[in-house]
Amino acid sequence: xxxxxxxxxxxxxxxxxxxxxxxxxxxxxxxxxxxxxxxxxxxxxxxxxxxxxxxxxxxxxxxxxxxxxxxxxxxxxxxxxxxxxxxxxxxxxxxxxxxxxxxxxxxxxxxxxxxxxxxxxxxxxxxxxxxxxxxxxxxxxxxxxxxxxxxxxxxxxxxxxxxxxxxxxxxxxxxxxxxxxxxxxxxxxxxxxxxxxxxxxxxxxxxxxxxxxxxxxxxxxxxxxxxxxxxxxxxxxxxxxxxxxxxx
Amino acid sequence: xxxxxxxxxxxxxxxxxxxxxxxxxxxxxxxxxxxxxxxxxxxxxxxxxxxxxxxxxxxxxxxxxxxxxxxxxxxxxxxxxxxxxxxxxxxxxxxxxxxxxxxxxxxxxxxxxxxxxxxxxxxxxxxxxxxxxxxxxxxxxxxxxxxxxxxxxxxxxxxxxxxxxxxxxxxxxxxxxxxxxxxxxxxxxxxxxxxxxxxxxxxxxxxxxxxxxxxxxxxxxxxxxxxxxxxxxxxxxxxxxxxxxxxxxxxxxxxxxxxxxxx
Numbered sequence: 363x364x365x366x367x368x369x370x371x372x373x374x375x376x377x378x379x380x381x382x383x384x385x386x387x388x389x390x391x392x393x394x395x396x397x398x399x400x401x402x403x404x405x406x407x408x409x410x411x412x413x414x415x416x417x418x419x420x421x422x423x424x425x426x427x428x429x430x431x432x433x434x435x436x437x438x439x440x441x442x443x444x445x446x447x448x449x450x451x452x453x454x455x456x457x458x459x460x461x462x463x464x465x466x467x468x469x470x471x472x473x474x475x476x477x478x479x480x481x482x483x484x485x486x487x488x489x490x491x492x493x494x495x496x497x498x499x500x501x502x503x504x505x506x507x508x509x510x511x512x513x514x515x516x517x518x519x520x521x522x523x524x525x526x527x528x529x530x531x532x533x534x535x536x537x538x539x540x541x542x543x544x545x546x547x548x549x550x551x552x553x554x555x556x557x558x559x560x561x562x563x564x565x566x567x568x569x570x571x572x573x574x575x576x577x578x579x580x581x582x583x584x585x586x587x588x589x590x591x592x593x594x595x596x597x598x599x600x601x602x603x604x605x606x607x608x609x610x
Numbered sequence: 611x612x613x614x615x616x617x618x619x620x621x622x623x624x625x626x627x628x629x630x631x632x633x634x635x636x637x638x639x640x641x642x643x644x645x646x647x648x649x650x651x652x653x654x655x656x657x658x659x660x661x662x663x664x665x666x667x668x669x670x671x672x673x674x675x676x677x678x679x680x681x682x683x684x685x686x687x688x689x690x691x692x693x694x695x696x697x698x699x700x701x702x703x704x705x706x707x708x709x710x711x712x713x714x715x716x717x718x719x720x721x722x723x724x725x726x727x728x729x730x731x732x733x734x735x736x737x738x739x740x741x742x743x744x745x746x747x748x749x750x751x752x753x754x755x756x757x758x759x760x761x762x763x764x765x766x767x768x769x770x771x772x773x774x775x776x777x778x779x780x781x782x783x784x785x786x787x788x789x790x791x792x793x794x795x796x797x798x799x800x801x802x803x804x805x806x807x808x809x810x811x812x813x814x815x816x817x818x819x820x821x822x823x824x825x826x827x828x829x830x831x832x833x834x835x836x837x838x839x840x841x842x843x844x845x846x847x848x849x850x851x852x853x854x855x856x857x858x859x860x861x862x863x864x865x866x867x868x869x870x871x872x873x
Contacts, residue, residue, distance in 0.1 A: 364710050364716075365710055365711060368706070368707055368710045368711075372696070372699065372703075372707065375698075375699065375703070376698050376699075379698060379739075380698075441696075444693060444696075444697055445690065445692050445693035445694045445695070446693075446694060446695065446696040446697075448660065448690055448694045449694040449695070449696075449707070449708070449711070449755075450711070451660060452658055452659060452660060452683055452688060453683065453708075453711035453712060454679075454680040454681075454683035454684040454711075454712065454713070455680075455711050456680070609660065609661055609662070
């Protein structure tokens with residue numbers, strides 16, 4: 363327990379100490395909310411979609427969690443680069459605990475990031491439909507965060523250096539983000555695109571958040587949380603395996 | 611305490627460690643010497659469970675580092691050649707991390723950390739982030755960390771590289787003291803041959819992945835007819851300067867890239 367805790371704490375301390383990173387990572391979501399929220403808002407309303415900002419904000423929250431969580435998993439590559447990975451790998455501790463503590467820390471950081479984006483959105487003009495559902499939103503945020511920290515950790519376990527990093531961002535994270543129903547509703551999508559979006563676990567996270575915050579849901583909570591939980595469990599297995607095979 | 615039999619490590623076609631055998635007795639200080647790229651670090655990595663050998667047998671404190679990883683890992687401490695501390699944590703936090711990872715009791719954590727940070731003269735700066743430390747300070751922190759859990763075997767991979775003579779002396783005195791008081795077995799590599807001459811009970815000389823000589827410093831001097839260990843070392847390994855950057859890690863990366871999936 364103590365081991366999981368100290369690795370969790372490490373992630374939080376590192377997050378808290380990198381103020382520049384915190385501020386930097388808030389810029390993008392804010393920009394999305396302002397530019398897209400207000401930019402597309404009038405057209406969206408004219409098309410009969412309602413308030414676009416309300417549609418968009420849960421997606422932007424999910425997006426910032428996706429990025430923070432995946433990157434914090436990928437940070438293992440930096441731990442390798444700067445040597446700290448060796449310290450963790452030669453310690454007489456099961457890799458599972460190390461992976462778990464680290465991922466839990468990364469997920470917590472990502473949830474905090476999501477909450478901050480949520481608070482900012484309130485200033486931009488976002489209105490929550492039902493405050494009683496905030497705990498549901500938090501659970502959804504945590505599941506998204508944990509899922510993608512595990513995902514990032516698994517990918518990083520396969521990489522020896524930082525060279526492939528850009529590749530991962532462009533070919534994995536960006537598609538996950540754009541094809542998740544963050545910006546557009548799922549109704550009326552071309553069939554092929556719809557299948558891709560439905561195969562993307564982030565879609566269910568976005569959907570659950572949207573359901574909890576503004577009462578709009580395409581899949582329903584049951585479906586959302588079942589899919590998220592199943593993917594988390596699968597990734598726990600796969601990532602533990604990949605992490606256990608790392609050689610320093 | 612350490613037994614190595616016919617150990618081989620290959621990276622692709624390159625044989626970094628080529629069929630070496632030796633043993634280290636309980637409480638002995640053994641210097642593992644060799645020019646750059648001779649296979650020292652690769653050997654240490656295999657001994658410390660970081661790299662699996664291609665073939666051969668290792669026994670550490672009676673445990674097999676391949677199958678009894680955790681028991682083997684409890685038995686040793688290691689100071690790596692390059693950094694293994696977290697730059698974005700303070701010196702104290704790094705020590706605490708190590709204490710927790712090695713299962714040091716809560717009641718003893720603070721006392722031990724204070725003692726060791728005091729010893730390497732970093733206690734006053736314990737709350738500073740490691741990234742603001744000089745190279746020598748980082749080295750000292752690494753050493754304090756390696757000693758924190760009172761290991762039975764201490765591996766030191768060029769521990770005193772880049773340190774001034776004062777600090778080097780200080781650190782060696784402490785290591786010798788730990789060796790004498792706790793019968794800690796010490797396995798170290800260094801390019802400062804005079805350190806080996808002063809501290810080591812026995813010396814293993816390795817070159818091109820193979821052992822070229824084993825013996826006490828005195829024996830090696832007699833064998834080569836030289837009056838100091840540095841000259842003996844040069845006469846054993848030749849005068850050629852080794853390719854820079856051809857260390858095992860570079861080879862490994864190359865091997866990984868050539869046969870790898872990334873490109």
